[in-house]
Amino acid sequence: MTETVALRARAGRDRRPIWEEPPTRIGQGFKAAFLALLVLSVLFPLWVILVTSLSSRETLAEAGGIVVIPRGIDTSAYETIFAGGAVTRALWISTLVTVIGSALALTVTVLAAYGLSQPRSVGYRWLLIYFLVPFLVYPPLVPKYLVVTGLGLKDTIWALILPPAISVFNLVVVRGFFQAIPQELMDSARVDGASHFRTLAQIVLPLSRAVIAVVGLFYAVSYWNVWFDALLFIDRNDMYPIQRVLQSYLLAGQAPHTSGGSTGVSMPPTEAIKMAVVVLTVAPIVAVYPFIQRHFIKGVLIGAVKG
């Protein structure tokens, strides 16, 4: 069966099998329209936001706030942001949280995944249950808040880094990947006298680049996106991560009583600055994602289907 799939993937994929009837006009038109609409619904807002952030005061005023067709490039919004202030600081905090957090979370997850991949080891069954239960029972909000504040983590980046430093889903994914590696490889390393740590570093990890990349991306994205934890645990606004700043700029200003016509002719360039903050928040994700995306199917699914 895998053979047919592979064959289809390699040679036959782009050609219609002989037994399949040719598609109808309507069917094909519908499919194309649907997919085009879907793709546009993602790309168009990104485009609009980028263009608006790069527009001059005049272009903004002329368009009425949101610019679709660019007229020249004006980077003043970005210059204002990077001149220092809340956004620059928030970008630093978020970068710090993301880098330290993902490194820590990846280490913890990989170690635990390897430690839980040897069914003959002592306490295997109990440990596995221990690690899987949090997948079904989420830590409740109020006691979690009390634990984190009780540990004195409030207003430190550790309040954002430590609690999510192991995700059971990611653990299951990595463990599934490790278990798919032929056991003989690890056994032979062990027979040759390698410790478990060395086996992990020299045999298992080099074979697991795909899954490490994917899970690393998952962690990095979740640290970059942290918002609610910051709402809970970070009160000092000079410690805000970027999502918190973005929210206060874009959404907190959006009060229920912004009656339709209030933003008419005299458009302040804050619109460009707002959109520039959006661009800066999206940029790292859009920049890293395409390189890792190709691993998704291969890396994620082994674990995900297994559940």
Place this chain on the structure above:
Amino acid sequence: MTTRDTTVAAGSDRTRPDGPTRAGRSRRSARRRRVPLRTRIARDWQLLAMVTPGFLILLVFSYLPILGNVIAFQDYNPYLGDNPLQAFARSNWIGFGQFQLLFEDSAFWEAFRNTLAITAFQLVFFFPLPIFLAIMLHNLLSSRWRGFVQTVVYLPHFFSWVLVVSFFVAMLGGAGLLAQTMREAGMQPWNVMTNPDTFIILVTAEAVWKDVGWGTIVFLAALSTIDTSLYEAAAADGAGRWRRLWHITLPGLRPVIVLLLILRLGDALSVGFEQFLLQRDAVGRQAAEVLDTFVYHFSIATGNYGYGAAAGLFKAAIGLGLILAANRVAHLLGERGIYSK
């Protein structure tokens, strides 16, 4: 019937390549469990050391809070001590008092109703979409186009809710592109971002935009395990594309659909927490308060910890019950469900 069996077998082969040997090995070790515990710990201490960091993090940030649920039975007062532990030790135990208050609270039931309504709405208008899209993508002939569409539609999954809502505000909000265009055309602009009546549609649209692409991954994987010779044989027997879809594709997807339905039902009381918290103020409590935001607003935001903990515990208990029940039903229907081992 045979279709489903083959795919299930194929699926489990794929996911657990060395299943039988592993099972055999652990059975043998069970028979041989005469090795004393201390020797086994000495042998496996490295593995135990590897597990320790994760063990501790879960202990502190998952298990400790789960135990901490007991403050739902207290009149917890944070000012009774210098730290939460001290305050916990000094607070009064009041049994089910918080729950009694909770069940008499109309705001709680409103949040409960909102949550269920949104779950039901999304089950109908969101859940089938990734299946539909996956089948469409799977049948796309050009692998290059398929890759392109996949790359684009997976992307919003990685955006935070703050970003997603910001995008929607920029497009559909009162100062957004849609309102701007309508004003130019001389129409009265409508602001969907602050309209409580259409809020359920708005949040579903946001959820679809964010996750419809991502949701296809698991279905695409299941589709690729369906044996193509089944399609060929069916076509040779004269089955058209719709009959092949009905008799081969959908039965092949059935285990995955059931699994995801169970997970979704188990989560019936959680609907995108951040999404609602972000928009609650713009739309108003009547439409946008769900159980999770209720817990937040009536505990941490107001300092009434015991009350919020009671609401959270109630929600968690029902959620656990739901997932066990759904899994039970799946077993009765002859599906694998989640923890079948």
